[in-house]
Amino acid sequence: MSANNKEELNKLAAGSQTKHSSSTSDDTAQQQQPAPPPPSTQPKQIPAKPSPPSATAAASAATTTTPPKPSLASSPAKTQPEPPPFEKGLVEQLKNKFGDIVKVVFIKPLRIKIQVEPQDIVGVASFLRDSMGFDHAESVAGTDYPKDNQIEVVYHLGSYSREELAAHILWLTARTNKDDARLPTLINIYKSVEYHERECYEMLGVYFEGHPRNERFLLPEDWADIPPLRKDFRIKGR
Amino acid sequence: MTSIEEKFEESKRLGLQIVKESEEDRLMTLSVGPQHPGSGHFRFVIKVDGDYIVYCDPDPGYVHRGEEKMCEYRNVIQNIPHLERPVIHDSANITYSYSLAVEELVGIEVPRRGQFIRAIASELNRQVYTLYWLAIYGIFLGHSTMFMWPTGDREVIIDLLEALTGARVTHAYNIPGGVRNDMPEGFRDRCLSQIRYLQKRFKEYEDIFYNNPLFRQRTEGVAVLSKEDAIKLGVTGSVVRASSVPFDVRKAEPYDIYNEIDFKVQYMKTGDCFARSYVPLLDMQESCYIIEQLLDKMPASGEVRAKLQPNPKGPPGESYRRVESGRGALGYYIVSDGTPKPYRVKISVGSFRNMLALPYLLVGQRLADMPAVYWSLNYWPVEADR
Numbered sequence: 128m129s130a131n132n133k134e135e136l137n138k139l140a141a142g143s144q145t146k147h148s149s150s151t152s153d154d155t156a157q158q159q160q161p162a163p164p165p166p167s168t169q170p171k172q173i174p175a176k177p178s179p180p181s182a183t184a185a186a187s188a189a190t191t192t193t194p195p196k197p198s199l200a201s202s203p204a205k206t207q208p209e210p211p212p213f214e215k216g217l218v219e220q221l222k223n224k225f226g227d228i229v230k231v232v233f234i235k236p237l238r239i240k241i242q243v244e245p246q247d248i249v250g251v252a253s254f255l256r257d258s259m260g261f262d263h264a265e266s267v268a269g270t271d272y273p274k275d276n277q278i279e280v281v282y283h284l285g286s287y288s289r290e291e292l293a294a295h296i297l298w299l300t301a302r303t304n305k306d307d308a309r310l311p312t313l314i315n316i317y318k319s320v321e322y323h324e325r326e327c328y329e330m331l332g333v334y335f336e337g338h339p340r341n342e343r344f345l346l347p348e349d350w351a352d353i354p355p356l357r358k359d360f361r362i363k364g365r
Numbered sequence: 366m367t368s369i370e371e372k373f374e375e376s377k378r379l380g381l382q383i384v385k386e387s388e389e390d391r392l393m394t395l396s397v398g399p400q401h402p403g404s405g406h407f408r409f410v411i412k413v414d415g416d417y418i419v420y421c422d423p424d425p426g427y428v429h430r431g432e433e434k435m436c437e438y439r440n441v442i443q444n445i446p447h448l449e450r451p452v453i454h455d456s457a458n459i460t461y462s463y464s465l466a467v468e469e470l471v472g473i474e475v476p477r478r479g480q481f482i483r484a485i486a487s488e489l490n491r492q493v494y495t496l497y498w499l500a501i502y503g504i505f506l507g508h509s510t511m512f513m514w515p516t517g518d519r520e521v522i523i524d525l526l527e528a529l530t531g532a533r534v535t536h537a538y539n540i541p542g543g544v545r546n547d548m549p550e551g552f553r554d555r556c557l558s559q560i561r562y563l564q565k566r567f568k569e570y571e572d573i574f575y576n577n578p579l580f581r582q583r584t585e586g587v588a589v590l591s592k593e594d595a596i597k598l599g600v601t602g603s604v605v606r607a608s609s610v611p612f613d614v615r616k617a618e619p620y621d622i623y624n625e626i627d628f629k630v631q632y633m634k635t636g637d638c639f640a641r642s643y644v645p646l647l648d649m650q651e652s653c654y655i656i657e658q659l660l661d662k663m664p665a666s667g668e669v670r671a672k673l674q675p676n677p678k679g680p681p682g683e684s685y686r687r688v689e690s691g692r693g694a695l696g697y698y699i700v701s702d703g704t705p706k707p708y709r710v711k712i713s714v715g716s717f718r719n720m721l722a723l724p725y726l727l728v729g730q731r732l733a734d735m736p737a738v739y740w741s742l743n744y745w746p747v748e749a750d751r
Contacts, residue, residue: 237618
């Protein structure tokens with residue numbers, strides 16, 4: 128698959144070469160624009176969100192849930208004293224659409240964690256992108272939970288296009304069985320997960336179905352051991 | 366510039382049409398790096414058709430050290446010195462978000478003076494990084510003066526940081542709970558005078574480098590990243606701000622005392638190499654104002670560090686905190702299981718995110734534009750590999 132993809136890209140770019148050379152007239156047109164002063168920068172004040180982190184840190188640390196327990200997924204924000212209204216609204220929007228498919232793990236100020244089953248993750252992610260404005264993924268992190276024999280993959284989704292969501296990170300998670308770790312890829316919804324998922328594949332051995340390149344990325348090419356971020360991989364001498 | 370989807374569609378379409386062996390033979394494969402001085406500890410494979418780059422595949426990992434795995438074997442304080450190794454020129458920022466995440470998990474309240482001092486250290490350190498990057502950008506576009514000037518001016522801030530932290534490059538200064546030690550006497554006046562010197566120098570940078578017609582010809586209109594593509598690719602920092610997305614973590618999600626500071630998010634609308642190289646300079650100028658305000662508003666005395674237990678630990682939980690580093694948003698995702706050692710640490714770095722833009726920007730460019738495009742991404746290979 129990946130080899131084909133490369134070939135296709137080659138062909139594309141080889142074909143687009145003529146296009147590029149013909150577009151030099153556009154370049155010259157751009158250069159004719161008045162250039163001498165440094166280009167126009169539009170300094171713009173974004174309204175600062177009132178979020179003193181030190182105050183929220185203490186509050187949220189007292190109410191965090193325990194990740195290693197499998198039961199945490201079904202214990203939503205009931206234990207939370209008062210979920211912030213904006214975050215609650217976002218969660219209600221999800222709940223109205225998906226109902227019980229989306230399990231809310233916690234609602235903290237600026238952070239929402241939801242968990243879905245692997246088969247639902249693509250549908251939920253496309254709703255998050257199209258209807259709620261979470262337009263890119265900041266990171267994809269996998270965590271190994273040997274007690275449950277599961278691997279949890281967390282997509283940290285952020286937003287550039289909706290200003291009121293700029294401070295928010297939505298954690299979209301799914302758990303997969305460790306023995307046959309497979310998840311559907313989100314690359315068709317979030318282009319930004321391409322390298323993150325590839326890293327997750329080699330570091331935790333989660334195969335992303337539909338990802339064009341489940342291949343080596345950061346590790347040496349001759350790496351012949353289990354994925355190193357799994358808990359049963361031990362550093363030598365430790 | 367076509368969008369990503371169009372590119373993909375076109376490649377699919379062309380891939381079905383053209384399967385000629387003779388077309389393949391025209392292409393030449395070049396391996397840029399990892400020993401190449403123009404790429405750092407990083408390799409990318411490009412294919413050229415005549416003078417045009419038609420294919421690019423990044424191959425990172427030459428300086429992968431397993432930072433995330435190492436974190437699971439040490440307690441939260443022991444982790445600090447090795448966590449700043451991925452980007453030693455910006456070590457205050459890479460430990461800043463780690464400290465914020467640990468403070469949220471353990472429940473530490475940072476004293477007000479400590480918050481100011483570590484913000485000052487981070488602002489100064491961001492300038493150290495950006496000056497270093499600017500020097501490299503200058504020399505790879507053949508502008509030797511722009512290599513010498515920022516490298517020399519960088520020493521000014523490094524001396525300041527040495528007075529503040531005791532170390533020139535790797536400070537281990539921002540720690541969970543505040544900063545390691547208080548400011549030395551007379552630091553405020555010294556810092557202010559150096560900031561004024563730098564502000565004067567930044568104007569000279571503009572004259573000799575950014576207004577240089579040769580530099581402008583090589584960067585203006587080259588490798589334009591549209592706003593839609595920048596959002597789709599999830600790039601961050603100066604790259605996304607050059608494509609008219611005014612996103613800065615200090616403004617979007619103010620940490621510590623940044624909600625008391627008055628500053629503007631500097632961004633540009635053109636999205637070309639020039640914008641990506643000019644936004645960091647604007648950031649440095651804005652950073653000078655921020656430092657002045659921080660020095661003015663800082664409490665004259667008080668604690669700089671919260672008292673910690675020998676092995677700080679909190680209840681089991683997870684946190685994701687980010688700061689604005691020299692290369693964009695720098696986030697830490699930490700899972701704690703209630704022991705002093707983190708259960709899982711994931712570092713989300715700007716370089717790794719910006720790398721995704723490299724193939725999209727390089728394909729279709731001339732080979733001679735490769736350094737201008739590559740270094741404009743504000744990419745730091747060691748940080749991307751972790």
